[in-house]
Amino acid sequence: MKADPRLPDDTVNVSQTHPLKEAIILLIGIASISTLIFVIIAFFVNITAPLIPYSVEAKLLSLAWKRVEKTMDTEQKSQGVNLKNLANRLATHWPDNPYTYHVGIIHSPAANAFALSGGLILVTSSLLESAESENEMAFVLGHELGHFRNRDHLKALGRGILFKLLISAIGLSSGANLGSLAGTAELLTNRSFSRKQERAADIFGLSLMHQEYGHLKGSDDFFNRLPEEAYNDSSIADFAGTHPGTQQRIAELYEFAEGKGWTWNGPLARLLPQNHPFIDFDGADASLNSTLVPTAKCGQLHFHRKYRSDGLTVKSLVSTVDRYGKCQKQNPCNRSSWLLRQRARSAPARPRVSCPRGRQFYIPTDQPASLLHSSSV
Amino acid sequence: MDVILQFIIYISILFMTYCIGSYIEHRHFQSIRIRENQTRDMMVITFSQTPEEWKYTSTDLVCGNIVISLDYFKRFLAALRTLVGGPIKSYEPLLDRARREAILRMKEQALSQGYDAIINARLETSRLASSGGDGKGTSGIEVLAFGTGLKLLG
Numbered sequence: 001m002k003a004d005p006r007l008p009d010d011t012v013n014v015s016q017t018h019p020l021k022e023a024i025i026l027l028i029g030i031a032s033i034s035t036l037i038f039v040i041i042a043f044f045v046n047i048t049a050p051l052i053p054y055s056v057e058a059k060l061l062s063l064a065w066k067r068v069e070k071t072m073d074t075e076q077k078s079q080g081v082n083l084k085n086l087a088n089r090l091a092t093h094w095p096d097n098p099y100t101y102h103v104g105i106i107h108s109p110a111a112n113a114f115a116l117s118g119g120l121i122l123v124t125s126s127l128l129e130s131a132e133s134e135n136e137m138a139f140v141l142g143h144e145l146g147h148f149r150n151r152d153h154l155k156a157l158g159r160g161i162l163f164k165l166l167i168s169a170i171g172l173s174s175g176a177n178l179g180s181l182a183g184t185a186e187l188l189t190n191r192s193f194s195r196k197q198e199r200a201a202d203i204f205g206l207s208l209m210h211q212e213y214g215h216l217k218g219s220d221d222f223f224n225r226l227p228e229e230a231y232n233d234s235s236i237a238d239f240a241g242t243h244p245g246t247q248q249r250i251a252e253l254y255e256f257a258e259g260k261g262w263t264w265n266g267p268l269a270r271l272l273p274q275n276h277p278f279i280d281f282d283g284a285d286a287s288l289n290s291t292l293v294p295t296a297k298c299g300q301l302h303f304h305r306k307y308r309s310d311g312l313t314v315k316s317l318v319s320t321v322d323r324y325g326k327c328q329k330q331n332p333c334n335r336s337s338w339l340l341r342q343r344a345r346s347a348p349a350r351p352r353v354s355c356p357r358g359r360q361f362y363i364p365t366d367q368p369a370s371l372l373h374s375s376s377v
Numbered sequence: 378m379d380v381i382l383q384f385i386i387y388i389s390i391l392f393m394t395y396c397i398g399s400y401i402e403h404r405h406f407q408s409i410r411i412r413e414n415q416t417r418d419m420m421v422i423t424f425s426q427t428p429e430e431w432k433y434t435s436t437d438l439v440c441g442n443i444v445i446s447l448d449y450f451k452r453f454l455a456a457l458r459t460l461v462g463g464p465i466k467s468y469e470p471l472l473d474r475a476r477r478e479a480i481l482r483m484k485e486q487a488l489s490q491g492y493d494a495i496i497n498a499r500l501e502t503s504r505l506a507s508s509g510g511d512g513k514g515t516s517g518i519e520v521l522a523f524g525t526g527l528k529l530l531g
Contacts, residue, residue: 005420007413010406013473015466019454020395022466026457 038163045158050151054098054118057154061102061118068104068122076105079128082271086134087121087141093211099148103141111225113140115147117157130225134269135209135218142208146201152193202249203256215266216257223250391450398448402470409477416484420494421524427496432530439495439526441482444505445475446517472518476500479522492526499523 072080083103091097099119108124115121121144131137147153209219223246257264427433451467458465479500487495501521
């Protein structure tokens with residue numbers, strides 16, 4: 001027998017909607033709904049995040065700091081201590097400062113700094129390399145201090161955590177590739193502060209600069225270096241529309257300073273040399289205020305005049321230089337000072353130097369090796 | 378910058394897989410249509426009993442099998458769809474291709490063995506789990522068509 005079966009119909013079991021059309025409709029719909037959810041979350045986080053107690057933040061810090069510290073090499077650690085001292089010095093001008101600051105150095109080609117919970121500031125290696133004066137770094141740190149004061153860092157953190165929770169609740173983070181897309185979106189939104197927050201932090205940093213140095217010179221160096229250097233990377237920030245443009249930020253700084261009558265002229269303080277070995281001293285205890293940031297020069301030890309060197313036997317041995325690198329007071333007739341110089345010249349000598357427990361001693365690499373070896377106690 | 382770059386790479390991969398996937402799908406459908414036309418004379422019936430008037434000499438099992446996977450773009454589209462629900466249209470062409478190809482292969486096997494018709498035709502589908510990740514993902518589906526081939530007399 002002969003049958004005459006019909007061919008299957010192509011159109012019944014396969015929808016004729018164009019897949020691209022479906023993709024666009026779905027993407028637009030889902031994007032607008034998630035934007036709405038994100039805006040609502042951000043709104044509530046902005047209200048609730050500043051209520052987080054400082055004790056909770058301190059716990060967050062110890063977790064984060066351990067992780068950051070692991071990634072830092074010895075040189076970065078020494079730079080971190082430098083910047084930590086600078087940040088804590090700036091913070092003395094903020095009367096209600098609840099934090100003790102820690103500064104971590106992270107390796108990144110983009111010049112940037114971040115405020116993390118509990119007073120942890122992350123500075124990228126590229127920023128540190130490009131910085132030419134202490135004042136420039138001080139402004140960047142002061143800006144981050146401004147974020148801490150307004151508790152912006154908690155708002156960013158809270159948004160990030162809630163958004164992550166939301167993503168894992170939907171179940172996107174596992175399996176589907178959509179998770180990585182959502183993660184990308186989170187990165188875009190998480191790190192950025194609003195225009196208003198940045199401006200407030202800028203102005204706070206500026207007032208700290210004024211109180212610390214008496215002038216504002218160097219504060220705009222960071223911004224002025226941006227256009228030709230790494231801030232081309234800020235295309236993300238421009239894209240997100242949250243960072244005020246660099247030019248606008250400088251203009252606002254000038255305007256604010258003019259309103260207050262603050263001067264932009266003054267001497268720049270030196271940033272401590274970066275490529276130097278450091279020696280860990282383990283001596284008498286010292287309070288935080290007696291932080292020492294010494295540099296060694298021409299066989300002598302120089303201490304920044306700013307820092308109290310009370311309780312240090314080394315005090316009588318050295319001449320002091322101010323933070324602008326000029327000698328303020330010399331002790332050429334001091335026998336101990338003369339002794340140190342002599343010993344530094346003759347190789348095997350060991351000057352007796354002690355330093356507060358846990359403090360670090362920086363000696364530039366152009367030092368005679370004899371001094372380097374002889375200084376450790 | 379990295380984020381933007383990642384995003385662009387992701388989008389271009391999506392678009393590339395869309396183009397390649399659509400082309401392969403189009404080609405497959407064309408081949409299916411041509412072969413369906415060629416094997417049109419072969420009857421495939423889901424009855425388990427033959428009609429009274431049919432006289433046949435020999436019977437045997439015939440089967441056709443295909444394992445087929447979805448492209449990255451359509452999988453992405455399906456993932457989007459699972460958020461809001463509704464028919465997952467991007468899976469439809471895949472399943473249609475798989476079923477028709479399996480039946481075609483069964484028919485081709487039956488033809489090569491000299492059978493004139495297939496009765497008691499059945500389809501079975503199974504999902505192949507993805508070996509990567511948590512094993513929950515789908516790497517593809519298998520469709521098996523089987524039936525009883527008959528050699529008819531007269």
